[in-house]
Amino acid sequence: MSLLVVGSVAFDDVRTPFGEVRGVLGGSATYFGIAASYFADVNLVAVVGDDFTDESLDLFRTHRVNIDGLERRSGKTFRWSGEYGFDLKEATTHATHLNVFETFEPKLPASYRACPYVFLANIDPVLQRQVLEQMEAPELVACDTMNFWIEGKPKELKETLRHVDILTINDSEARELASQPNIYEAAQAILAMGPSALIVKRGEYGALMFNEEKVFAIPAYPLEAVFDPTGAGDSFAGGFMGYLANVRNVTDATLRQAIIMGSVMASFNVEAFSLDRLRAVTYDEILERFKAFRRLVHFEDIGSGELAVQRLMI
Ligand code: AMP
Numbered sequence: 001m002s003l004l005v006v007g008s009v010a011f012d013d014v015r016t017p018f019g020e021v022r023g024v025l026g027g028s029a030t031y032f033g034i035a036a037s038y039f040a041d042v043n044l045v046a047v048v049g050d051d052f053t054d055e056s057l058d059l060f061r062t063h064r065v066n067i068d069g070l071e072r073r074s075g076k077t078f079r080w081s082g083e084y085g086f087d088l089k090e091a092t093t094h095a096t097h098l099n100v101f102e103t104f105e106p107k108l109p110a111s112y113r114a115c116p117y118v119f120l121a122n123i124d125p126v127l128q129r130q131v132l133e134q135m136e137a138p139e140l141v142a143c144d145t146m147n148f149w150i151e152g153k154p155k156e157l158k159e160t161l162r163h164v165d166i167l168t169i170n171d172s173e174a175r176e177l178a179s180q181p182n183i184y185e186a187a188q189a190i191l192a193m194g195p196s197a198l199i200v201k202r203g204e205y206g207a208l209m210f211n212e213e214k215v216f217a218i219p220a221y222p223l224e225a226v227f228d229p230t231g232a233g234d235s236f237a238g239g240f241m242g243y244l245a246n247v248r249n250v251t252d253a254t255l256r257q258a259i260i261m262g263s264v265m266a267s268f269n270v271e272a273f274s275l276d277r278l279r280a281v282t283y284d285e286i287l288e289r290f291k292a293f294r295r296l297v298h299f300e301d302i303g304s305g306e307l308a309v310q311r312l313m314i
Helices: 030-038 054-062 099-103 125-133 147-152 154-161 171-178 183-191 232-247 251-271 283-297 306-313
Strands: 003-004 011-017 019-026 041-048 065-072 076-082 090-097 118-119 138-144 166-170 197-201 209-210 214-218
Touching: 003 030, 003 125, 003 232, 030 041, 030 054, 030 232, 030 251, 041 099, 054 065, 054 214, 065 090, 076 099, 118 232, 125 154, 138 232, 147 154, 147 171, 154 209, 166 171, 166 232, 171 183, 171 197, 183 197, 183 209, 209 251, 214 251, 232 251, 251 283
Parallel strands: 003 041, 003 118, 011 076, 041 065, 118 138, 138 166, 166 197
Antiparallel strands: 011 019, 076 090, 197 209, 209 214
16 A cells, blocks of 8 residues: 655764764655555655765665655755764754755655555655645545744644644654643643644653543563664654555554554664664564564453452452
8 A cells, every 4th residue: 555755865963872873864754764665655755965875765766665756956965963862862953954955845746646645754844734735635644743843833833733633743842832741731732733643752661642532552662772763753653654554444453553563663773873774674573573562561461450459449
């Protein structure tokens, strides 16, 4: 089943306590597209500069990501530089150079317009809307954003959110978007902005999904080695949307399975810098980690805890 993603394709400079890389391939659409490519046909919309190498295009080709919608313009490719501290929680952004994104106006190839599933990766909310306006009648629209846009273009972002079914966002960003420190209250406020489901990404603590009155929680996979959290959110979204596009049936159960698949892809991504691990993962490894996740969170057959509760009630 096919999936469309619009977002950034970037060169990143990243420093973590375990090392530093400069000018490596990154970008929200890149991480999303490669993660989703294990499950669905991905059509990518983005722009790069004339400094973008053919070698980087190969990554998309080998993962059969359709790049008909990847525009090449004269100028420099989007560049982001950031750093993570020892808790590897949130990046401190040192620089965001929009470069060719500054004048980008996405134009969808005709073959992209009927895509049923859409992911608006982290990018200017005005561009996200322009893409939606060119789509025929998408069945499911998911969206990501970040503090850069929450602070820089709040009105435009809220307009985009009116057309979104699922928002995936970090917990600090959810609080900021809703101007509400309590995450439950923040979720209710965000659901009132348009999305019918909200996924709050909590880094090494996993993710929460709010829909209607329900909340679903999943931990992150406890890894022996985490090198670089860059792209964790986008590879999560790629696994999540790729899985949904694959089963093409959105129910409470498939949403929960998709959240686990998103967490699986994010867990691989953080094991190496850039896309070094994500690009090389195998289907057996994906299935094995999905099972490991199930074991991690499974507690239905360990008893109900009733005795302890009765003791407290005496
Ligand atoms: P994530 O860690 O999943 O939030 O995403 C990391 C990727 O987002 C990096 O590879 C960056 O190139 C990209 N990125 C950072 N800031 C922005 C921004 N303002 N707009 C679009 N993409 C960005």
